Amino acid sequence: MDSLFHALVGAMIGEIAPKSIKRRRLKGALAAMSPDLMNIPSYLYLGIKTNSTLWYPQPDAFYQNPWITEHWTWLCWNMSHSFLFWGLIIMPLVIRSKWTPLFGIAYLSHLILDLPSHSGIWSVQPIWPYGWLAEGWFDAWAWNLRQIFTYSTLPAFCWFLAYRMRLQKWIVWPSERQNAHAEVI
Numbered sequence: 001m002d003s004l005f006h007a008l009v010g011a012m013i014g015e016i017a018p019k020s021i022k023r024r025r026l027k028g029a030l031a032a033m034s035p036d037l038m039n040i041p042s043y044l045y046l047g048i049k050t051n052s053t054l055w056y057p058q059p060d061a062f063y064q065n066p067w068i069t070e071h072w073t074w075l076c077w078n079m080s081h082s083f084l085f086w087g088l089i090i091m092p093l094v095i096r097s098k099w100t101p102l103f104g105i106a107y108l109s110h111l112i113l114d115l116p117s118h119s120g121i122w123s124v125q126p127i128w129p130y131g132w133l134a135e136g137w138f139d140a141w142a143w144n145l146r147q148i149f150t151y152s153t154l155p156a157f158c159w160f161l162a163y164r165m166r167l168q169k170w171i172v173w174p175s176e177r178q179n180a181h182a183e184v185i
């Protein structure tokens with residue numbers, strides 16, 4: 001998916017998370033966007049190679065230069081989008097650093113959403129370094145701004161629903177129940 005879609009899904013997960021987590025929506029959004037930080041090396045490299053404005057290649061530049069998926073900079077992206085990387089590196093890091101599991105869950109949402117939204121040679125390798133490509137159905141990464149904003153209404157609506165559910169107390173974590181009880185006393 002595109003970064004806005006990922007961020008909104010992460011914010012929705014943060015909305016559902018316990019209120020004891022400070023800035024939970026922001027943390028969810030940032031964690032959900034973070035796997036694509038590993039795109040920066042391949043974007044920069046292709047941007048320089050194709051003389052793109054501000055070294056930022058447009059989707060056409062990727063389609064015209066499919067060799068980029070064979071370049072080492074693409075490995076960074078493959079690594080950060082691997083469920084093995086998530087299980088063996090990200091989750092142990094989250095647990096050891098005593099970060100909230102929200103980081104790990106929001107990160108995982110990115111990996112799941114990218115499975116259908118990258119197709120052909122741009123597909124995700126979910127068990128990288130084993131090279132099996134999970135063939136997706138469409139290329140959300142190549143969406144233009146109009147498509148990005150149009151499709152972002154879906155996770156935005158889901159976030160709104162989650163917000164309403166929290167407001168109606170349909171989702172109440174034990175920590176929130178105890179606090180509520182303490183306030184009553």
Ligand SMILES: [Zn+2]
Nearest residue numbers: 001035036114
């Ligand atoms: Zn991604």
